[in-house]
Ligand SMILES: CC(=O)SCCNC(=O)CCNC(=O)[C@H](O)C(C)(C)COP(=O)(O)OP(=O)(O)OC[C@H]1O[C@@H](n2cnc3c(N)ncnc32)[C@H](O)[C@@H]1OP(=O)(O)O
C-alpha cells in the first residue's frame with residue numbers, strides 16, 4: 001500500500017519562544033534548528049523577522065537546512081496595501097522560501113481585536129496571500145481561533161479560510177488558538193472544512209495544550225484528513241504549550257493506523273536521536289527534563305514496582321509499549337529492591353567497578369543514595385559523584401587531601417571612575433596526606449566576562465592554585481557547565497549545584513553538591529570534580 005505524505009511543521013523557535021520565561025539567543029536558535037533538521041521535520045519556523053533583534057538576526061544568518069525554512073508574521077493591516085505594510089515587509093525581506101501568516105477567522109476577534117468589518121478582514125487575507133504567492137513564496141495561512149470561530153459563525157470562518165485558499169495559500173492551518181477544543185470537535189470541524197471544499201492535503205492543524213489534549217486533537221485532525229501537523233519540541237509554547245512533537249513524531253512512526261498509513265520525513269534512524277534532541281532543548285533552557293514525558297522522559301521506561309521489575313527482567317515487552325532504544329531512551333530499574341541491585345551493578349560496571357551479586361556493599365550503596373537523594377542530591381546526572389560514593393562504600397576510595405577551610409568574599413562597588421565593578425576573592429587551605437598544608441589565594445580583578453567575576457570561579461582558582469603533588473593532574477581541568485536548582489532536601493529548601501568538568505583529553509564528568517548555601521554547594525561539587533579526576537588518573541583509567 002502506498003503511504004500518504006504527512007508533513008511535520010515545527011514552531012519551537014516561534015510559538016515555543018512564546019513560552020513564559022523562554023528567550024532563545026541566536027546561537028541557541030541555530031543549535032535547535034540543526035537538531036530539528038537532523039530529525040527530519042519538513043518545516044522549521046524560525047520566528048518573526050522584525051519583531052525582535054534575535055529573530056531578525058537569526059533570519060539574517062540564512063541558516064542552511066534540508067527543511068523548508070519558514071518566516072512567521074501576520075496578514076497585512078487594514079488601510080495599507082500588502083506592498084506597503086512595514087510589519088509584513090520585514091517578514092518578506094527575510095527571504096525564506098515559505099512564509100506563514102496568522103490571520104483572524106473568528107468574527108468576534110475581527111470586530112473586537114482588529115476593530116474592522118468582516119469584509120475588510122477577508123479582503124486583507126485575500127490580498128496578503130495573493131501578494132505572497134506573486135512574490136514566489138510558499139504561502140501558509142494560520143487560521144487563528146478557527147475552531148472557536150467555526151462554532152460561533154461557521155459561514156464567516158469558512159469564508160476567511162477560503163479567501164486564503166482561493167488566493168494560493170498552499171496550506172490552511174486550522175488553529176485551536178485558545179486550546180479549549182476537544183478531539184471530537186476537532187475531528188468534526190476539520191471534516192466539515194474538507195466537505196466545504198478545502199482538500200485535506202492542503203490542511204494543517206495547530207493545537208494548544210490547555211486541556212492537555214493537544215496531541216489527541218492533532219491526531220483527531222489527521223484522522224479527519226489534515227495532512228500537516230504543527231507542534232514544538234517538548235511541547236513548548238504559549239500558556240500550556242503546543243502539541244508536543246516529541247510525542248507526536250514517535251506516535252506517527254510507530255503506532256497504528258498512522259505507521260502504515262502515512263509517510264513522514266523523520267526516519268527510524270533519526271528517531272533514535274529523539275531523546276537526545278529533547279534533552280538538548282531542556283539543557284539550553286536550563287530546565288530539569290520532565291521525567292514523566294512520554295517516550296523521552298527519564299521515567300518513561302522506569303520500572304519501579306516489584307512485579308513490573310521482575311517481569312521486565314524476563315521479557316521487557318511485559319511492561320513496555322515500545323523498546324526504549326527505538327527513541328534513544330533507556331530502561332531504568334530504580335535502585336530500591338533486588339531488581340535495583342542489578343541495575344546498580346550495571347552502573348558500577350560502567351564506572352569500571354565490578355561487584356559480585358549479593359555483595360553487602362550493594363545494599364549500603366543503595367541506602368546511601370536513597371538517603372542522600374532525600375536530602376536533595378541527584379545522582380542521575382552526576383555519575384562522577386555517584387562513583388565516588390560507591391568507591392567509598394566499597395573501600396576503594398583513595399584520600400588525596402582534606403580541605404581545612406575556605407573563605408570567599410564578593411564585592412560590588414563603583415571604582416574611582418564611577419564604573420560598576422564586581423570582584424570576588426577566595427582562600428582555600430588544604431592538608432595533604434603527609435600532613436603538609438598549602439594555601440591557595442585568588443582574586444578576580446576587572447574580569448571582562450562577568451562569569452569569571454563570581455565567587456565560584458574564585459574558589460575554583462584558589463583550590464587548584466596549589467595542590468602540591470596533584471597540581472599537574474588538575475592544571476588542564478576546566479569547568480564547562482554549572483547548573484543550580486532550588487530543591488527540597490528533607491523539610492528545607494536547599495540548593496543543588498551540578499558542575500560539568502572537562503580535562504585536557506576532552507573527558508567530561510558531572511558532580512553534585514547540596515547545601516543551604518549556594519557557594520558551599522558549589523564547593524562540594526568542585527571538590528568531587530577534583531577528587532574524581534585524581535581517582536580516575538590514579539586508577540589509570542581513560
Ligand atoms: C496566535 C499567535 O500566537 S500569533 C503570534 C503572536 N506573536 C507575537 O505577538 C510575538 C511577536 N509580536 C510582536 O513583537 C509585536 O506584537 C509586533 C511587532 C508584531 C507588533 O507590535 P505593535 O505594532 O506594537 O502592536 P501590538 O503588539 O501592540 O498589537 C498588535 C497589533 O496588530 C494587530 N493585529 C493582530 N493580529 C492581526 C492580524 N492577523 N492582521 C493584522 N493586524 C493584526 C492588532 O489589532 C494590533 O493593532 P492595534 O495596535 O492597531 O490595535
Ligand SMILES: CC(=O)C(=O)O
Pocket residue numbers: 015102142143144145175176177178206208
Ligand atoms: C498561530 C498560532 O500560534 C495560534 O493560533 O495558536
